[in-house]
Amino acid sequence: MPFRTILLNGKEVTAEYQAIGSGASESSEILLYWLREQFGQHGPRFGCGLAQCGACTVLVDDVPTRSCVVQLHTVEDLAEVRTLDGLSHDEKDPHPLQREFVELQAGQCGFCINGMIMGSLGWIEGRIAGGDRSVPSEDEVKAFLSGAAPGNTRNYICRCGTHTRIVAAIRSAAEEMAR
Amino acid sequence: MNTQTTRRQFLLGSGAIAIGFTLAGPAKAASAASHDRDGLVRVTAAGAPADTTQSWLVLTDKEITVYSGKVELGTGVQTALTQMVVEELRLGVADVGWVQGDTLLSVSQGVTAGSKTVQNGGIQLQQAAATAYQELLHRAAAYFKVAPEQLAAENGRFYLNGRPSGRSVTYKKLLKSGVTVRPVDQTVPLVAAEDYVVVGTSVPRVDLPAKANATFRFLHDVKVPGMLHGRVVRPSGRNATQPVIGGLDRAKAIAGFVDVVQRDRFIGVVATSEWAASAAASSRTGITVSWTSGAKLIPQADLPTAVRDPANHYTSVVEIDDDVAPILAGADKVLSSQYFSPFHMHAGMGASSAVADVRRTPDPETGVQATIWSGTQDVNALAGAIAPLLGLPRSAVRVIYVEATGCYGHNGADDCAADAAVLSQAVGKPVRVQWTRQDEHGWEPLGGAQAHDMQGAVGPDGIIAWSHLNYAATANSRPVAGVPGTLLAGALMGLLPAPLPSTSVDTSGRNAPVTYGFPQRVEARLLKSFETTGPASAVAASPLTYRIPRTTALRSLGGFSNSFANESFFDELAHAGGHDPLELRIASLTDPRAVAVCEALRPMWRGRPAGGDGTGAGVAFQQYEVVNAYAAAYVEVRVDPATGKVTVTRVVVAHDCGLIINPDGLRNQIEGNVVQGIGRALKEQVSYTDDRITSVTWQTNASNPGYEVMRFSDVPAIETILINHTDKPPLGAGEPAIGTIGGAIGNAIFAATGKRIRTLPFTPDRVKAALAE
Structure with a gap:
């Protein structure tokens, strides 16, 4: 069985992955399952398997990525993968995004919020890295989460209807992240 | 009370972490519930046998645990119910453990549905907590050798002759010795509303910190030793028959493949990893199944006539x-x-999943042979339906609720649990089944x-x-x-x-x-x-x-469509008779609480857009189930004359559900009702042919329509006006508001355009066609 080494939340880890076929017909284990089964990650979750909802979002080399459609053979060796599990486990010292989601009670069932937290983490960090330290407007956050922003065509779904709180939480966190 | 302290204590409380599932084996869990060791107070169901394993509440000197028959479906009821229990126990705020929906351990409270969890389930738990409090009071009176009337309790401590001068004793100390098992007592008094300390405050959700940092364990995370992974392969069409399975060699060649299971039209595959199961179930890489088409469904286009x-x-x-x-x-x-x-x-965010462990023989201690972890709304009904499916007596099946994706009613959770049970029984090992999105959208009950x-x-x-x-x-x-x-x-x-x-x-x-x-x-x-x-x-x-x-059952059942028709038609009659739609509602209502929620909308209504220019406002009212919570909605829309696209720009909901347990939790629920209501009014519809559901993904693509739900850019500003009645019983709030949304939007579209559209959803094509009439 082939194996892959990645930097998972900053730590080098290696595991085998399953694959069938070769060349153009190669089909291999999905990153989402591999992260959950091999490395006990619980943040990314199976929502649709179609890259249409966002529940499985992780950052691959800082880019928000739908792990439910990424096959392992397409992942670069030593790719940096960041998950919600690696953000902060300490309830006393959460990441600003985690803190604001709790502070503003931006969740109902909470199944989707991995996507909004990890997706906006990559997005806001990307803005800051590009020199843009402004707090995104409400419309900008909505456009990003709706897959209608420059550089993001992926929609994030919340089915419980917690949208207004999620948008507010992301803006609040962005203010702190850009500081 | 210091709300900051409250928040921290709830966040740090074991309740925030210890929820979720227990993976203790049946025997261990049962003995944990029976608590024959010294030092506890246990409250059981009225009329329950003395040796019952089911409890309402167990208090020991180590922890206080609520055994809730009502389950957290992602709406925040764990927090609200905990507030109600804590209030009766005079704990102020405390760490309260939470076990929910376990046929072996919790008293049945029936299905968790219909906005009845706080309204009915909360009242039952309150009474159980009050029963436990009476036992504690009794012990405290014996401890001080005084009459109970001389004692007062606060924050887990009894004070003699009033606080703070007198002597005191902690619950912990009182709980250290003696075993008391009491059936719930309907006659013990409850805390008076004016003395509430915790009820009525916006205690933060106990589950949210763990959900935000990936330490929460959803049903989808349940893992039991030796667990295999299953996938199901559904018929090509609703009535398709005579499956013929091919490609077995291909499936068998996949590393980790275990078995293909067929029972008539039920087909599933089992493998050692999730990916192997999905590859073996895929017609591209694993088995293929050919079907014979069956009788035709009534086609979607014929529905209004049919x-x-x-x-x-x-x-x-x-x-x-x-x-x-x-x-x-x-x-x-x-x-x-x-x-x-x-x-x-329902279209929950997570496609349904379940884990089943069906053994060859029953556990000698508990008699349990099949254990099923499910996001079901009703563990007892599910256990009762699965038992004969497996050929087992009811007593041999234990169903344990584990929180899954928000469900909004009876979604695929139960069916998925049955899939897992059948597959586990077939292979003799625990099996986790994960439905695909297409399984969910294509086969969930609608x-x-x-x-x-x-x-x-x-x-x-x-x-x-x-x-x-x-x-x-x-x-x-x-x-x-x-x-x-x-x-x-x-x-x-x-x-x-x-x-x-x-x-x-x-x-x-x-x-x-x-x-x-x-x-x-x-x-x-x-x-x-x-x-x-x-x-x-x-x-x-x-x-x-x-x-x-x-x-x-989908959120409010027929209520969404019935109220859409009622409140739209009310508007038609009001306009036909030359009446102001809001004032006519107020004049037609006799219940002062109904009148009050409508009157609360007057300021918005009087300041509404004039209408007729593509913007307009509408109102709607509904008393949920005719006898429960009151909701009235004011909605503003903008209609694009070129495309027919309707945008909801503002929503105000006035809401009276009696005593409010948790104001912020209530607002969150109302906001959810509004968003889902807008989605159902503007976008959502199941597409299907005379053979099968075709809207099996979220997004529309070249070959199939999607099941489009609200996007962030579709969501307007939402305001809530809460009317609190501390002297009235709490009424459920999970569904009342959604019923007002369809009608209010339709009425706003009428105000904006002069066109009355009587078919949902108000899609751009439908609105554009109406505008052209």
Whole structure:
């Protein structure tokens, strides 16, 4: 069985992955399952398997990525993968995004919020890295989460209807992240 | 009380972490519940046998644990119920453990549905907590050798002759010795509303910190030793038969492949990893299944006609029969209108999953042979339906609730649990089944399509007569104990579902009656979901042949469509009679609480856009289930004349659900109702052919329509006006507001454009066509 080494939340880890076929017909284990089964990650979750909802979002080399459609053979060796599990486990010292989601009670069932937290983490960090330290407007956050922003065509779904709180939480966190 | 402290303590409380599932084996869990060791107070169900393993509440000197039969479906009830328990125990705020929905350990509180968790379940838990408090008080009185009246409790401590001067004793100390098992006592007094410390405050959700940092464990995270992974392969069409499985060699070549399981039309694969199971179940890389097409469904395009066709009805239910015919016959101004809503999906974020561990022999201690972890709304009904599916006695099946994705009603959770049980029994190992999105969208039981024939008369003083004829698919195909055909796996294995319901009152007929003061006639004609044994028979004919997709309870059941028709038609009559729509509602209502929520909207209504220029405002009112919470909505819309796209720009909801347990939690629920209501009004509809559901993904693509739900950019500003009645019982808040949204939007579109659109959803194409008329 082939194996892959990645930097998972900053730590080098290696595991085998399953694959069938070769060349153009190669089909291999999905990153989402591999992260959950091999490395006990619980943040990314199976929502649709179609890259249409966002529940499985992780950052691959800082880019928000739908792990439910990424096959392992397409992942670069030593790719940096960041998950919600690696953000902060300490309830006393959460990441600003985690803190604001709790502070503003931006969740109902909470199944989707991995996507909004990890997706906006990559997005806001990307803005800051590009020199843009402004707090995104409400419309900008909505456009990003709706897959209608420059550089993001992926929609994030919340089915419980917690949208207004999620948008507010992301803006609040962005203010702190850009500081 | 210091709210910051409250927040921290709740966040740090073990309740925030210890929720979720226990993976203790049945024997261990049972002995944990029986608590024969010294030092506890246990409250059991009234009339329960002394050795019952089921509790309401267990207090030890180490922890206080609530055993809730009502389950957290993602709406925040764990927090609200905990507040109610903590209040009765005079704990202030404390770490309270939480075990929910376990057929072995918790007292059954029936299904968690219909906005009844706080309203009914909370009251039961309150009484259980008050019973435990009486026992503590009794122990404290014995400790001080005084009468109970001389004691007062606060924050987990009894004080003698008033605080803080007197002596005191902690609950912890009182709990260290003695075992008391008390059935819940309905006569013990409850804390008076004016003394509430925790109830009525916005305690933050106890589950959210763990959900935000990936330490929360959803059902999808349940892992048991030796667990395999399963996938199901559904028929090509709803009535397809005679599956022929091919590609077995290909599946067998996949590393980790375990088995293909076939039981008539039920097919599943099992493998050692999730990916291997998905690869083996995929027609691209694993097995292929060819099917023979079966009888055709009533096609979607024919629904508005077909649901009104007597040949498709099995019964009618006259719910209210005021003598309106003579009034309608003699009135000057009589209106008749027809409304329609399509099938809707629950469409939870996570596709259903479940884990089942079906053993060859029962556990010698508990007798449990099958343990099932599920996100079901009703552990007892599910256990009762699965037992005969597996050929086991009911007592051999234990179902443990674990929180899954928000469900909004009876979604695929139960069916998925049955899939896992069948596969586990077949391979003799624990199996986790994860449905694909296509499994969920294609096969979850749906919210039913409905049509409404409305007739009414209006005069200078208002509406004088009203008739609502409701044509409805039935709103319940929940698991039924003893009837394994109520589960999809059972039906695919050739078993028949339960007979169609004999009544629609408060199900598909929910909120078909209005609570206005004028006379009304309300009748429902109920649709055959499947072929039955005769024209007026509700009993499924064998073999099972569907006429329409299977339908069930979706948030507010028929209430969404019934209220859409009612509140739109009310608006039609108001305009026809020259009445102000909001003022006519206020004038037509007799209950002061109903009037109050409508009056709360007056400032917005009086400042509304003038209308007629593509922007407009509408209102709607509903008293949930006719007797429960009151909700009124004010909605503003913008309609693009070129594209027909409707944008909701502002929503204000006025809401009275009696005593408010947690104001912020309530607002969160109302906001969710609004967003889902807008989605159902503007976007959502199940697409299907005469063979199968075609909207099996979220997004529309070249080959298939998607099941489009609200995007972030679709969500308006939402304001809530909460009317609190501390002297009234708490009423459920999970569903009342959604019923107002469809009507309010339709009325706003009318105000904006002068066009009355009577079919949902208000898609750009439909609105554009109406504008062109």
